[in-house]
């Protein structure tokens with residue numbers, strides 16, 4: 001079944017939504033809540049340990065109905081089926097998209113080019129499991145016979161952000177190994193990490209799907225040169241492992257073929273933490289926790305694949321997001337986790353969401369005349385409340401926000417937890433209701449400052465309340481956003497799994513790099529030429 005190819009703006013549901021928007025734009029959610037006492041129950045999905053309340057959105061039953069019709073009109077069901085079954089849905093790169101197969105049970109059968117990929121996936125998983133146990137238990141040793149104490153993940157983009165976010169989010173579950181991440185080609189990054197390392201007890205995991213990425217190879221070479229000041233070429237085999245599809249280049253780098261963890265071209269970089277790219281996660285929290293992360297993601301896959309759209313969390317969140325993006329012209333969305341552990345979550349999502357759906361050409365190769373993509377930003381609550389919430393509450397922009405919280409804390413200090421969750425609940429209530437002039441007056445406010453103290457409210461939020469932060473629930477949460485990305489890509493009729501937009505800058509950078517050693521500067525615009533000359537003079 002080929003991936004559907006439907007311009008969403010030509011569908012009946014889109015037209016209904018357009019008309020309906022003219023009514024909704026002036027409706028206050030406060031009134032919707034007053035009219036329907038059952039609203040919160042109607043717009044809540046309870047699934048597993050997830051409680052997703054989407055009632056604080058600028059929607060009515062009709063809006064929801066038309067959005068669900070939109071999902072039907074763009075043939076979302078067929079698209080989901082195409083993705084899960086291993087069809088070549090990444091047409092521009094000629095690849096299947098199977099991060100879901102990476103977390104599927106071994107008994108599944110998912111074929112690519114007529115071959116079931118599950119046996120190969122489980123072969124690599126078993127290798128990760130054995131390797132993790134040897135490193136964590138201290139059986140695998142460095143070149144002087146000492147057990148490893150530190151692990152350095154060298155990668156960038158999808159080969160860094162996913163593992164870095166998960167290791168940070170699951171630090172409560174961490175073992176004794178200290179995990180570091182080096183990504184930026186800025187030498188300060190690698191330099192600061194190296195300062196903390198002992199070459200005798202550090203394991204390096206070089207992660208690059210292509211093994212051609214400038215940043216990763218530069219950092220890996222710098223680290224290798226540093227390591228060779230203390231050890232011999234033969235010792236590299238003990239301290240360097242790689243995750244890649246490009247086996248020949250890994251060997252050329254000097255890594256022992258036994259230390260290569262393969263991945264496949266049907267795993268997109270930003271969806272790859274479920275593959276061997278997650279090796280540093282397994283090393284940091286142990287294989288069983290890593291496996292629970294994957295099992296959680298698989299549960300969300302099953303929910304997404306089988307649940308009716310009206311009770312389907314990723315589908316509902318995607319539809320609501322399209323509603324704001326395409327009808328209210330909201331440009332960005334905030335993701336606010338009320339968990340310090342999810343400090344890197346928004347940064348991680350930025351690549352997933354913006355690299356996937358930041359596209360302006362449709363599936364026929366034609367320019368698009370409607371909005372796609374979403375700017376994503378966010379920081380943990382309550383810190384973000386003291387930073388940028390002013391703009392969300394009283395600014396001129398509409399910023400739909402996802403509030404993510406956990407009912408049980410990991411630290412066990414109920415006083416802190418109650419304070420955190422009271423803020424979590426209070427903020428979405430304030431964003432919904434705002435504060436009227438009458439309420440401000442009733443507080444005895446000085447007359448001339450009354451306008452400044454009014455809150456319009458009517459600011460949309462989703463509340464994603466999860467029982468506890470665990471490897472499994474984190475797996476579900478990440479997979480939830482992955483599927484949301486996919487649904488939006490289907491609705492916008494774009495290809496979500498390529499990223500040609502990152503190429504041009506890379507090409508020009510390598511051209512400019514060569515010019516640093518040339519006497520003359522090539523043809524550039526006058527601004528770039530001046531800047532280049534300025535650098536050459538002063539560097």
Ligand SMILES: O=P(O)(O)OC[C@H]1O[C@](O)(CO)[C@@H](O)[C@@H]1O
Pocket residue numbers: 156157158159207208209210211212213216269270355499502
């Ligand atoms: O794993 P690689 O091949 O080094 O690529 C790293 C990253 O670079 C990109 O291709 C572009 O930024 C990402 O999609 C990818 O995650």
